Amino acid sequence: MVTCTCTGCALLCEDIDVIIENNRVKEVKNACRRGAARIRGCVNRLEPSVNKKQADIDTSIKKAAEILKNARSPMLFGWGNSTCEAQVKGIELAKRLNAIIDDNSSFCQGLLIERILKKKFRTCSLEDIRNRADVLIYWGSDAQDSQPRHLSRFSYFPRGEHRQHGYEEDRTAAVIDVRESSTAKICKGHFYRIPTGGDRELILALMDALSGKVPKYDKRVLELAGIMKKAECGAIFAGIGLTYSIKDDPDILVALADKLPNFNIMPMVGHYNMRGFNENLFKETGFVNRIRFEGRPVHNDGYAVVEALRQKSIDALLVIGSDPLSSLPGSIVSHLADIPVICIDPCVTLTSRIAAVTIPCAVSGVESGGSAVRMDGRVVELPGIIENNHLSDQEIMTGLMEAL
Structure with missing residues (x-):
């Protein structure tokens, strides 16, 4: 039996006992149903793909980098279910691309x-x-x-x-x-x-x-x-x-x-590391969301994901640690049919189903480690508890930076 930190919500409960058998989660103790489902992993695991065709992970990362580099106005969105380390790398990536960066907090907390x-x-x-x-x-x-x-x-x-x-x-x-x-x-x-x-x-x-x-x-x-x-x-x-x-x-x-x-x-933050993203972006820019890097960070309500999609002002979207197709109205996300979408996630989601590029990542706190910020601002370590070959979200961000 091992102890892990649950990433089912922003409480980040650290008292979860997990029984592992043959390098798989057999039983989860102390977690709520939401947390237990997260720790047990994906029912339908995401596979790497380019233009709906199966690809290897390196090809998917290179294609994603190509899309972002060629876009005039790319957006990097999500981050609430990503580690602090991946978020910091994502902010660096947005700066290099002169991109917009935003998260779910722009339409909630x-x-x-x-x-x-x-x-x-x-x-x-x-x-x-x-x-x-x-x-x-x-x-x-x-x-x-x-x-x-x-x-x-x-x-x-x-x-x-x-x-x-x-x-x-x-x-x-x-x-x-x-x-x-x-x-x-x-x-x-x-x-x-x-x-x-x-x-x-x-x-x-x-x-x-x-x-x-x-x-x-x-x-x-x-x-x-x-x-x-x-x-x-x-x-x-x-x-x-x-x-x-x-x-x-x-x-x-x-x-x-x-x-x-x-x-x-x-x-009452929902996603396990939404506050982490807000704090990391705040340290860099003085704002928690809705930023475009134009040599310097510019904050504008038009850089919120909802407004950017409504106004059709972005021409490429990278989604990580989020599923906008399941949380935003259809009239707003309809623009995604007209632009290339890159989806980074452990599991198949509605967003991954329409993505031009999919890149599977490890489940944070189970298959990879890192850190997150609890809803009250306390930094919590996320130990990985299962050996696997999936890249962490931080490693994928690093790979995108290197492929540019």
Whole structure:
């Protein structure tokens, strides 16, 4: 039996026991279903190909480099399921190509992560929450389904250093959402249903209530404000439901946080290393996504993958650690039928099925090592536990650089 780090989500659980037999995963212990599926590997393994014809890995890498070199406006996209080492190499590759680089955070949690990196929000570690938090607010986040071990390892259920009685006596959890989610059913009695897009209105009402005013809102907002005001150590777990709703005015959450000095904000990141990419790009450019290198890094909303595809402003796309065909609307990804797509992934995906070039990589944390950044900003090492012949995502990025 060996211990590994799970890359099923951005919790990066490090207590996963794996039984290996004949160099294959036989059994996974402690992981949630999502994590266990990731560790067991691909049901349908990606093979190297060029123009839908089988090729060897070197030929696929050389063809991908040729496409990127000849493109006038290439984009490198994805990165959320890639190691930090591959991300750093990818940023170098984008600089050499004068390319656009972007990731999934440009249409989800990037707004909040950037504000954390710029120190506009107070935040903390998951261990701080487990040991100290007494009020937990899941806002637009169904953690029980998206990050299945969040409540059991770090927030609601554990006995922490200063919360020895756990959820029975020491913690209050509330859910703010448009529907009664699985998380809401666990946090009984403290579910606050809001209409779609109603997050900003609730934030304004809470700010009034916290300032001693009587808000023109459902009377339960006073109950919620009272719970938040009494917190010794609170946490708002901001899901994409909240982020999407306030994307045109994200600083309103900063204003609410300023009225809650005992609260921390934590974006509920999905992909295991989305925050890693945001931090690596931020160190290089001062921004977390939507960058084009034109001798210097230029940040522009038009460099977001959604806008670039909508405006048809790119003529080649490299996808790594993501599957845009499964996550973006068909009207937006239709442009991919007109340009060469390069797909780097361990498994067959919808995106790989339309790609001009496919390059299989090892499953990070199982077949290859590296590092990643947990949703709270902690760097976590990913040891490889199975010997194999697949190139890591970092090695593929290095190969592309050498082939240019």
